[in-house]
Amino acid sequence: MHRRVRSINTCMTASEIRQQFLDFFAAKGHIIVPSAPIVLKNDPTLKFTNAGMNQFKDYFLGNKKPDHARVADTQKCLRVSGKHNDLEEVGIDTYHHTMFEMLGNWSFGDYFKKEAIEWSWQLLTEVYKIPKDQLYVTVFEGDAKENLAKDEEAYNLWKQFVPESRILLGNKKDNFWEMGDTGPCGPCSEIHVDCRTPAERAGGDGAKLVNADHPQVIEIWNNVFMQYNRLKDKSLEPLPAKHVDTGMGLERLVRVLQGKQSNYDTDLFMGTIHETEKLTGKTYEGSDTRKDVAFRVIADHIRAICFTIADGQLPASNEAGYVIRRILRRAVRYYFSFLDIRKPLLHELVPVLAAQFAHVFPELQQQVDFVKKVVYEEENNFLRTLGQGLERIEAAVAELGAATVINGKIAFELSDTYGFPLDLTELIAQEKGLSVDKASFDIALKEQKDRSRAATALDTDDWTVLDENAAVKFVGYTQLIANTHLTKYRKIKSKGKEQYQLVLATTPFYAESGGQVGDTGVIEVGDEVIAITDTKKENNLIVHFADVLPAQPAAPVVARVDVVNRKSTARNHSATHLLHAALRQVLGAHVAQKGSLVNGDYLRFDFSHFAKVTDEELSQVENIVNDKIRENIPVVIEELPKEEALKMGAMALFGEKYGDVVRVVVMDPNYSVELCGGTHVAYTGELGQFKFTSESAVAAGVRRIEALTGTQAETWVNEQLTALKAVKVQLKNPKDLMKAVEQLVAEKAALEKQIEVFEQEKVKQISAQLLGQVSNIQGVQFIGAVLEVNNAEALKNIALALKPQFNSNYLFALVANVAGKAHVTLLIADNLVADRKWNATQIIKEHLAPLIQGGGGGKPNLASAGGQDVSKLDAVIAKVKELL
Template sequence: MTASEIRQQFLDFFASKGHQIVPSAPIVIKNDPTLMFTNAGMNQFKDYFLGNKTPAHTRVADTQKCLRVSGKHNDLEEVGIDTYHHTMFEMLGNWSFGDYFKKEAIAWSWELLTEVYNIPKDKLYVTVFEGDASENLPRDEEAFNFWKEHISEDRILLGNKKDNFWEMGDTGPCGPCSEIHVDCRPDNERQAIDGKTLVNADHPQVIEIWNNVFMQFNRLKDKSLEPLPAKHVDTGMGFERLVRVLQGKTSNYDTDVFMGTIHITEQLTGKKYEGTDSRKDVAFRVIADHIRAISFTIADDQLPSNTGAGYVIRRILRRAVRYYFSFLDVKKPLLHDLVPVLAAQFSHVFPELQQQVEFVKKVVFEEENNFLRTLDSGIRRIEDLMQQQTASKVVDGQTAFELYDTYGFPYDLTMLIASENGFSVDEPGFKAAMQQQKDRSRAATAIDAGDWVVLDETPDSVFIGYEQLESTTKLLKYRTVKAKGKEQFQLVLGQTPFYAESGGQVGDTGVLHFGDEAIHVTDTKKENNLIIHFADKLPTNPAAKVKATVTKDKRHNTARHHSATHLLHAALRQVLGTHVAQKGSLVNAEALRFDFSHFAKVTDEELAQIEALVNEKIRQNIPVVIKELPKEEALQLGAMALFGEKYGDVVRVVIMDPAYSVELCGGTHVATTGELGLFKFVSEGAVAAGVRRVEAVTGALAEAFVNEQLQQLKEIRNTLKNPKELVKAVETLVQDKSSLEKQVEALELEKVRQLAAGLRDQVQDINGVNFLGQVVNVSNAEGLKQLALQLKNDIPNHVLLFAANIGGKASVALSIAEELVTAKGWEAPKIIKEKVAPLIKGGGGGQKSFATAGGQETDKLDQVVAAVKAILG
């Protein structure tokens, strides 16, 4: 069977058992502050387990894109080394929300594996929870007894809390689990050693493929457990491992899930994959795995960056580049050529990559190109460092960490280059620096959330803010959260007019009146399905009726900017082309920011066309029609859906002229486009490879912006004595300035020549070295540099030191003859760092034979000359 057939059989099997087949959620998580990425199949159903939302279907099944490279679930360093760990993987899952429980889950998993997939029963083992006396948790007798109906008792193994008790996090739903393991060893090995001794022992051929989690408890902050009001089933089967078993392979990478990518990599590199543990074959596996994580995450709207989720993706990409650079001897971008292969392979199950293949390819190419330059410069930095450390033969840990953290240079590559040159790396120093960074990061992001104090068990927070900005409601629950040393108070209301931050639109602010007590809402956010109000304090009487009032002006101005993004998006596609797709936005009361896919700078002419088109639609005063429709019907209308967003079966459609703008959107909007008044661009620029950003304002803010620009023009006109042709007058002014600068530059150069001529006679012979050190009068640092460069060619075997007070700042230039650098080991940057910088309270650097410095202390320039002179003896 092919991988596609295996996946479809799973979905068809559970459809036959009454399960609704649902699509994968995006791999990037938007409304859960506890997670960056979907790392398990249950993430999209978290609200059902928490009781925050009522499911539309009590039985569902799916295949979910998952990513495990950060936090608790971090498999990155294992990937490619072994045969079964991955960054991005598919999790096949079947779910019961308060419907069936252990009996059915166990029976169906056994039926599918042994009767549909025909895995031999004598290759399977199962584990059940053995209990935990410290928490007074008994053995899972129910699961044990249900398994006895299908498998012999000697193949039912007891597992400890680590392996067989699943928890969502430090708090929340949890329960015992029952894993299914398969022994893939050859028959002779299985006969020689009993497979039960290898279960959960990290044997590469005795692997877990399915986990049945039985959620029946809720973990509280004090670590105690309470029974859940409804019991749930959460299962997950690793798709890649299942395919490996059914295709009779000894490695996940030998299946058709990965071999297509590996074959293309062979063609691109001219190397052969042999499936061994060699670094070359590890590189093939790393590339085949990592390109999936990179491509699908970018397709789900997460661009590589230097922070958060974007940094995780950048790390994965750079690890892949590092492997092909070092072990496949490829020095040019490679990964981008694999994106179309992957897109075609998954087009029927995850079509979002195929729909954006050129965009994703472009982003990956630019990231590769940039990192290859980083590798090249990093290698030069290490080589320079090793030349300076010939005595110790050690690359210090702080330097290795700086290369890794600041420049993105892989630590293992630093070790490899060092060892090839007879050096070692201070690994304890590197690890200490790394741990300090982790501690700082953990402290900066640590959130200590207390348990919810529940006043009402109503499961859903109802948003009514589309229709009204005030409501009378009740408090459902509240909690205190500590973050960055400060207390925050979070409140959940039964119904709320407050819009929670989503889709780029900021959350509402306002006031909650508990009787006569006013509590100010500073922000509103979503956590899964909960609408959480961030308050400045807790109510003294939580049971009192609540009058919730949104700050109206802020909401109205925000709505104007949100509606403007829809008009803008449509105009961008009309003027630039239908390849344009939204890649991020920020909508607030002050402005709008809109990121979109486009591979060139938007010209001034194009910006003018786009702006004119938006303003035309504003003047037409088009009614903004909002409908709730089944998703398929909305898409048939031509509604644009954003990549990386999770939509329900019924969606909200915002229409501004059916022939112009139809989008799926949960944000707040104006009633007619005329309410926007005026649309005006403020800026345009690049955000990342293939992504541009425009910023704009509407309404009174746009008028204020235009008036400010007009006022500046008026002031310029007045300054230039009201010329008839303002542009021509400014051009003449610029030309005159350029001409004068050239004259000044020529005069400065002549001054430096004269100064150099006067200094040649002041050279001193100190122990055979020609030393010239002077505090001189020059007007800029470039003049100081030119002075040194002019004299260095005339004075052999020299050390030249020139210092000057330039605009109240100390400036220094040091030149050392190449022969002295070699013979004496004198290096200009080192002397600057050790002898000059401390005196002038500054810093600097340069090449071994020439370096410059700048600092604050101008009264120490004579001491600088003396300090350098003293080196010569």
């Protein structure tokens, strides 16, 4: 990597460069639209926005007509897999990132190749003034296998601006863009910039370095010309309308315009890097050392972490949440390993980042305290986990004996359980003069990926279109029955189960969205009645799931929503609005919705709050909600321009993408006004009753409440009263129930203390008896016995009670039948572990646990096992003797 230049040799900041792009395309008739959230919803193919085109997919698929034919934007994107975006490579090179901004200009059936090419060249060379002799362009060379011709149109257009020696032909891999295995696609034309020094450029042809992963010859702009649709059989058909999808990474553009050798040397990252220098006392030099890689990893990863949390995705142990947790943990282990920082660091960078992007992505600044708290807790938890992982590594090393290679399965366990990446395990092993068997690690990793892929595999047929002109119309706010027809359908297969996805021209079925589950019900096609098991959104489509396809798909359809389930769901959804307002009233204005689940049975509501909600606070909230129910407030719903709705105080959820016109749900304008697309009751009195059932923590700074309304609330209350009555009967109907329960608890605690004393006495007695059963086997003092004890812990206590009676050269094997389960404890003298390399865990796992059909583990000197076969207890003792 080239040496970093610390000063910025240009008057243009990243903010100015971004604004120039937007201003340029606004002057070309483009409407500037805001970035979509980085966390994707209603798209089963993606967890995160990974390209600028994601929010416009419906336009390309023909599911929705665009409001504007020309738009431009800057889009927050996240990529942690795929071409050039392996997470483990980010920070090592100069120009790849997890989170990045994609500047884009879009044409939906309007202009095409001529304007896209002309304007991209004009902006780069005339506005940004990048020297023309540093630019190369690529054009699709064609593909004989697919009968795709060379993109002569783009080639000839480029000849007006670029010498032919700088127009390079690219293959299908580099110059044919596809949305996925199926869907819109087309040739693309990239612009690459040669950032080498003049001397380097004079010494070698830059054309040979294009698309060759050279760190200084990089793609800066991609013009995608969408003109085909890829079908499941891999064939291509022309799209009815041609579109332009362009993308330019802001980070690379700023690097070029600020004359830097690395994206990290620009003002997009240097503020974070300078703050990290202050916090760590270390200096960033811009080299390839692990220390400087750590600085870059932190500067990159904190952006991905913060913007995804701000948009609604909390770190978690699965799916999208695990992606964020993995990114955060990678940053932690870099500062832990290479900056020698042992306390949380990343959270201190959140305010710096929030202030930097406040003018373009204000959602982070608006939630800075919340995001900071979440990041801190995640860091703190992982630093503790790192300590546990280091203990596991030490145990693994102790188990090696004379061997020098750590089994790859152990390395995978460290990665999977403790978040230890392979390279960290290899680094620690290297420091101890050891190595890791990477082949067995790769096998374990592949097995996990195969399991995960099989669990989520979805095989989708092409759509069979019955009505090309019908636009999906949802009427379910006002009616639960509709006369309609199918516009298209397809078969899908997931986990071996076949289903059909049906799209209706007009539908009363609410599609899962905003936490509210999708409607169920039936469709009637002639005499045929078909159950609709779920309704979901796929981009802008409302997709109905059915186990069978109508015998006559083109026949008229009557769609009927399950009325009882819908009304129960609506009650619970309206209750979340009343609950949200009450929480803000009792706990404070910092409370914001962080997730919800609303179905016909109950409601679940997640919200930002940094402490457990006390019983008193819960009681206050519950009383407020029930007061509002008894007031029987009319629920007023109207559609308004978004700005007007926000001015009247409507609450919008972070991470949601709202259109220009929004649906506003009002339950008393002085109490609850929210933007919401869900279904609701007409009057709050329809809720009947509201009752909390639980309050708990979900993540750092996020609490969860579960509650019931209507008949479910009444049933729950009655069940609690019945249970309370039964308790009174058991306690012989005391006058003061609480006093009776407290007395019972006190008596139980006293009895447990007595039992503990008896157990300790029993341990002493058994230990004394066992001292008379010591035998000498090959110079080792051995005690092996089948004991009668009440729990497995007693075996360990007896072994530890025996230990002080021996200085060295001892081994105890104690077994017992506890409640029909076999238990084994093995204790080995420390000198035998050190000198003879004996290992209790290894003996347990390899020799003893298999005998009792179980498993176990522990430390080199003390290990235990549990199993199903109690008939083999004597065999366990015999096996230990044999080993001795």
